[in-house]
Amino acid sequence: MTDAKTPSVNLSPSDYVIIGGTGDLALRKILPALFWRYLDGQITADYRIAAASRRDVSLEDYAGMLRPFCEDAFSSGAASEDNWTDFLALISMITLDVQGGAGGDQLAGFLNQRADSARPSIFYLAIAPSLFGDATRLLRDCGLVTPQARLVVEKPLGHDGASSRAINAELAEIFDESQIYRIDHYLGKETVQNLMALRFANVIFETQWNNNHIDHVQITVAETVGVDNRAEYYNAYGAIRDMVQNHLLQLVCLVAMEPPSHFNADQVRDEKLRVLRAIRPLSAADISRGQYQEYTQELGSQSDTETYVAMKLAIDNWRWAGVPFYIRTGKKLARRASEIVITFKQRPHDIFQRNGGGDIDSPPNRLIIRLQPSEGLRLQLISKEPGPGGMRLFPSELNLSFGDTFEARLPDAYERLLMDTARGNQTLFMRRDEVFAAWDIIDPAMKLMAGGTPALYRSGTMGPPDDLLATDGRSWIDPYDD
Numbered sequence: 314m315t316d317a318k319t320p321s322v323n324l325s326p327s328d329y330v331i332i333g334g335t336g337d338l339a340l341r342k343i344l345p346a347l348f349w350r351y352l353d354g355q356i357t358a359d360y361r362i363a364a365a366s367r368r369d370v371s372l373e374d375y376a377g378m379l380r381p382f383c384e385d386a387f388s389s390g391a392a393s394e395d396n397w398t399d400f401l402a403l404i405s406m407i408t409l410d411v412q413g414g415a416g417g418d419q420l421a422g423f424l425n426q427r428a429d430s431a432r433p434s435i436f437y438l439a440i441a442p443s444l445f446g447d448a449t450r451l452l453r454d455c456g457l458v459t460p461q462a463r464l465v466v467e468k469p470l471g472h473d474g475a476s477s478r479a480i481n482a483e484l485a486e487i488f489d490e491s492q493i494y495r496i497d498h499y500l501g502k503e504t505v506q507n508l509m510a511l512r513f514a515n516v517i518f519e520t521q522w523n524n525n526h527i528d529h530v531q532i533t534v535a536e537t538v539g540v541d542n543r544a545e546y547y548n549a550y551g552a553i554r555d556m557v558q559n560h561l562l563q564l565v566c567l568v569a570m571e572p573p574s575h576f577n578a579d580q581v582r583d584e585k586l587r588v589l590r591a592i593r594p595l596s597a598a599d600i601s602r603g604q605y606q607e608y609t610q611e612l613g614s615q616s617d618t619e620t621y622v623a624m625k626l627a628i629d630n631w632r633w634a635g636v637p638f639y640i641r642t643g644k645k646l647a648r649r650a651s652e653i654v655i656t657f658k659q660r661p662h663d664i665f666q667r668n669g670g671g672d673i674d675s676p677p678n679r680l681i682i683r684l685q686p687s688e689g690l691r692l693q694l695i696s697k698e699p700g701p702g703g704m705r706l707f708p709s710e711l712n713l714s715f716g717d718t719f720e721a722r723l724p725d726a727y728e729r730l731l732m733d734t735a736r737g738n739q740t741l742f743m744r745r746d747e748v749f750a751a752w753d754i755i756d757p758a759m760k761l762m763a764g765g766t767p768a769l770y771r772s773g774t775m776g777p778p779d780d781l782l783a784t785d786g787r788s789w790i791d792p793y794d795d
């Protein structure tokens with residue numbers, strides 16, 4: 314066991330302003346993440362948090378709204394009532410109407426009270442993107458867009474390349490790219506960052522990490538939840554825009570990118586961008602879409618929106634030519650599990666067959682990176698069965714479970730990302746050109762799919778059958794049991 318208590322790297326204190334502070338994203342993700350960082354000592358009493366909302370909400374009422382989303386901190390024993398009281402003392406409620414401008418003075422007053430004018434102010438727009446323009450103009454008009462100001466935004470940043478360009482252009486009128494933090498929360502997941510450590514802090518994998526040794530790559534992000542109370546949003550987006558355009562393509566980038574010469578924001582993002590630009594335009598035969606059977610009933614209307622998608626991607630560069638990347642994601646699938654499976658090529662020559670070794674079933678080596686739940690790594694090897702009587706082989710496994718190895722809980726992605734905004738580190742945030750390059754892959758794919766109907770699948774299965782892999786003589790590898 315390694316005691317990996319989340320280290321409290323000292324940062325100079327910041328002011329967080331959550332615009333949309335009483336909304337779902339703020340209550341579910343942002344404030345609980347700040348609370349955990351507070352509990353771990355990284356957010357200190359010098360930090361200030363403003364929850365800005367159109368509604369006039371007292372701090373007492375706000376505490377009541379927030380508490381259910383912080384309950385795990387109490388049940389795990391990490392938080393006490395005193396911690397909660399002290400954390401609430403960091404929060405100020407601000408009534409702010411980003412459209413009409415009312416409350417701008419109060420916000421400016423709050424920020425201008427700070428002792429140190431150089432401290433970062435982090436504006437998190439937890440509101441609909443249609444309000445981003447109003448919000449950023451209001452911040453500018455209140456004199457709050459200083460060199461220390463940072464802007465945090467999150468998808469959906471548009472529903473296609475054109476709308477994404479329009480939203481980003483609006484942000485760019487007021488904030489410099491170096492001040493904009495676009496969240497893809499997958500990049501904040503511990504195991505996703507570990508993928509970079511695995512590749513670039515070890516030599517053994519990197520020497521094998523190319524089309525000489527790798528047969529193909531599979532990425533599965535399977536969810537058991539349906540669309541629940543997000544049906545309206547989801548129906549306008551579907552799995553391709555909701556998950557592939559951002560999270561899955563980011564995972565593809567991290568698996569496929571060249572090593573940057575330094576682990577810094579622009580070099581990492583330059584390399585990811587090169588991957589996106591090398592992805593070959595998809596054809597209809599490369600895409601399979603599905604919809605779970607109850608979807609239209611839940612929605613209350615007919616719909617051709619996909620709740621499942623599988624794609625075969627080709628990356629046209631020297632490293633990956635000939636190595637397909639099969640990706641899939643869906644709702645209401647058999648289980649919640651996200652995995653990257655790297656399947657290595659079969660050995661070029663089998664010395665054991667000739668000995669009558671009986672390795673009839675000798676699967677290729679595989680590296681399985683489990684992103685969630687039960688985060689870990691498995692390396693599948695072939696070993697000799699113990700005992701005399703010939704050379705009998707069997708598949709075995711090296712298993713690194715992060716849960717068993719590290720005592721501390723793995724922090725939520727938002728904790729890492731929020732602290733990176735305070736730190737001023739954009740490495741795990743998407744740059745504008747990356748977002749556009751991802752849309753350049755997705756827009757033509759959506760056109761190909763237009764007018765088509767997704768195949769229905771039963772909830773609790775792994776989606777509709779497809780022949781993306783079968784035509785290549787391969788099959789999907791389902792996530793392993795936890």
Ligand code: BG6
Binds near residue numbers: 536555556
């Ligand atoms: C979000 C999508 O970005 O990611 C959701 O909008 C999806 O539809 C969620 O459920 C999955 O995130 P996680 O962290 O639970 O894998």
